[in-house]
Amino acid sequence: MRVAIIHEWFVSxxxxxxxxxxxxxxYPSADLYSVVEFLTPEQRGFIQHKIVKTSFIQKFxxxxxxxxxxxxxxxxxxxxxxxxxxxxxxxxxxxxxxxxLTGPDQLHLCxxxxxxxxxxxxxxxxxxxxxxxxxIKGWIAKILLHKIRLWDYRTAHGVNHFIAIxxxxxxxxxxxxGRDSTVIYPPVDTNAFTLQLxxxxxxxxxxxxxxYKKMDIIVEAFAKIPEKKLVVIGDGPDxxxxxxxxxxxxxxxxxxxxxxxxxxxxxxRAFVFAAEEDFGITPLEAQSCGxxxxxxxxGGALETxxxxxxxxxxxxxxxxxxxxxxxTAIKKFENNxxxxxxxxxxxxxxxxSIQVFKEKxxxxxxxxxSEWKKSLxxx
Numbered sequence: 001m002r003v004a005i006i007h008e009w010f011v012s013x014x015x016x017x018x019x020x021x022x023x024x025x026x027y028p029s030a031d032l033y034s035v036v037e038f039l040t041p042e043q044r045g046f047i048q049h050k051i052v053k054t055s056f057i058q059k060f061x062x063x064x065x066x067x068x069x070x071x072x073x074x075x076x077x078x079x080x081x082x083x084x085x086x087x088x089x090x091x092x093x094x095x096x097x098x099x100x101l102t103g104p105d106q107l108h109l110c111x112x113x114x115x116x117x118x119x120x121x122x123x124x125x126x127x128x129x130x131x132x133x134x135x136i137k138g139w140i141a142k143i144l145l146h147k148i149r150l151w152d153y154r155t156a157h158g159v160n161h162f163i164a165i166x167x168x169x170x171x172x173x174x175x176x177x178g179r180d181s182t183v184i185y186p187p188v189d190t191n192a193f194t195l196q197l198x199x200x201x202x203x204x205x206x207x208x209x210x211x212y213k214k215m216d217i218i219v220e221a222f223a224k225i226p227e228k229k230l231v232v233i234g235d236g237p238d239x240x241x242x243x244x245x246x247x248x249x250x251x252x253x254x255x256x257x258x259x260x261x262x263x264x265x266x267x268x269r270a271f272v273f274a275a276e277e278d279f280g281i282t283p284l285e286a287q288s289c290g291x292x293x294x295x296x297x298x299g300g301a302l303e304t305x306x307x308x309x310x311x312x313x314x315x316x317x318x319x320x321x322x323x324x325x326x327x328t329a330i331k332k333f334e335n336n337x338x339x340x341x342x343x344x345x346x347x348x349x350x351x352x353s354i355q356v357f358k359e360k361x362x363x364x365x366x367x368x369x370s371e372w373k374k375s376l377x378x379x
Contacts, residue, residue, distance in 0.1 A: 001087040002367060003030040006078070006097045009067055010037040013046055014111055014282055015186065019079035019165075020092050021046040022187045022354060026362045027090075033081050033121060035074055035096070036067045055080060072144050075099055075151045088369060091159070107372045109365060110159040111184075111289070113279050114169055116152055116177040119143075119145045125212075153177065161368055166279045166300040182364060185303075187357035188281055188349060189318075192258075193288035195346040196266035197333075202229040202293075204268035206261055206282060207275065209236030214274035214296075214321050216242050221326035223247040228330065231268070233261055265289045270333055273301065274321055287314050288349035290342025294329050296321055304352065308336055312344040 002011035005027070007020050024030060024047060037052040055077035057063055057070050065378045070077075074096040081100055083089050089106060093098040102108045118126035123145055124133075133140040153176070160175035160233070162181035164170035173181045203222070215232065219242055222230040226249050235255040246252050253260075265271065272291045283293045287305070290330035295301040297317035305315040305379075316336070318329035333340075 002085060003027045003088045003090065004033060004083050004086040005030045005090045005092060006033040006081065006083075006100055008035060008095050008097050010034050010039050010052055011067065012039075012059040013043055016092055017046060017171060017277075018189075018281075019111060019113075019186050019357075023090060024048055024050075025057065025359065026365070027356055031086075031092070033083070033100075035061055035077050038064050038067075052299050053081070071095070071148070075109075075155075077150065086191070088365065090365070096152075099151065099161055100158075102158055107369060108158060108160050108258065109163065110161070111163045111165070112169065112173055112181065113165050115172055116148060119148045119152060121172070121175075125317065131182075132299055160372070161364075163364065166303050168299050168303070169278050172278075172347065184357065184360045184364060186279055186281065187354040188284045188352040190284075190288040190346075190349050190353045192283045193262060193265060195206075195288070195290045195342060197290060197342050198267075199269050199342075200267045200290070202231055202268060203270050203272055203294075204231050204233070204264050204286075205272045205274075206233040206265075207273075209234050209238040209242060211238065212275055216245060217321060217323045218272050218274050218326060219245045219247075219250055220323035221330070222250050224323060224327050225249075225330065226264070230272070231264055233264065265291055270294050270315075272326065272330075274326065275299075276321075277301065283315075283350050284349050287345040290345050292316070292333065292337075292340045292345055294318070294326070294333055306344075306348055308332075308339060312348070313340050314345045314348045315340070 005023055032050050032052045034052050035055045036058045037054050057077050062072055078096050078099045079101050089102050089108045091110045093110055095116050098110045127133050132141045156177035162173055162179055164173055164181040164183050165186050167183055170181050170183050173179055205218050209215050230250045232252045233256050243252055265286050268290040268291050271291050273283050273293055273295040276299040284304050286293055293305050293315035295305055297319050306313050307317050316329050316333040318325040
């Protein structure tokens with residue numbers, strides 16, 4: 001069988017790219033397509049140094065840095081890919097990749113990280129953060145997002161089967177597209193983040209510093225409990241704003257290499273996570289190190305962390321994104337810390353390992369390909 005994998009854009013090695021990496025390990029002969037590809041030679045190892053077939057946006061002015069600005073052109077761009085020679089098309093999609101054109105004799109499977117967040121339920125949050133709620137720019141953005149919603153809904157019907165990265169996204173796919181999906185959790189490199197039993201007297205948070213990650217309220221929480229130490233790893237647009245809020249018990253490290261992040265994850269008393277994520281790999285990396293997680297009780301965290309009510313708890317939840325709620329959760333964690341073991345944290349993370357993903361993903365593709373071939377013969 002001939003397989004094509006289409007991914008939105010290859011510009012870094014992040015969460016969705018790690019999924020594509022394992023797709024290629026399952027199907028190494030697959031061809032790659034993408035709206036744009038701007039990987040450095042050092043970064044291209046995860047795509048096995050394959051040539052990526054890109055769209056006309058690749059040659060647009062300033063596309064390397066501002067490819068996202070060309071979102072209005074992306075539906076047209078993905079529709080220009082000629083995939084007619086492939087048996088299976090696998091779209092790796094959180095925006096437009098699933099919109100490729102396929103025929104009735106082709107099987108289209110979509111690994112959906114989410115329907116386009118900023119066009120659907122998060123539109124108002126996106127416009128607010130971009131300062132485009134009003135004015136001419138705001139109205140242009142709203143009209144464009146309306147058109148993208150219409151296109152996004154229509155193209156959902158070109159997908160034979162959806163894969164959701166969590167039960168949370170399964171509900172969003174059903175809400176937006178009216179389609180069912182199979183949950184296959186993304187792969188977590190549990191072999192890289194190894195178990196360490198001994199912990200030290202500091203808390204850790206690590207993330208890109210953007211508004212929805214809520215790094216600022218974590219820092220504010222520790223300002224209210226000066227006897228507790230917090231280490232913050234990460235960089236991004238909100239770095240300076242967060243730096244201004246840092247009290248003496250908070251150490252702001254900025255961007256750090258993998259080994260430094262891993263070392264702190266292994267030694268931390270607990271990992272603090274305040275974002276609402278569709279899945280959330282970082283809390284699982286922490287658990288893989290044997291480190292408990294204090295997390296916001298919404299989104300993918302509810303599926304990857306076992307709360308105190310579980311027979312084998314791996315963390316503590318808080319119900320609102322506020323500094324006071326985090327302070328209360330930290331106190332709750334301290335009072336119940338004896339219930340959470342490093343071994344249980346690591347064992348929970350193993351459920352999301354690379355090997356588990358590869359087995360489930362391969363089985364899903366093979367089973368659906370077999371059923372699809374049978375259905376063609378019966379026509």
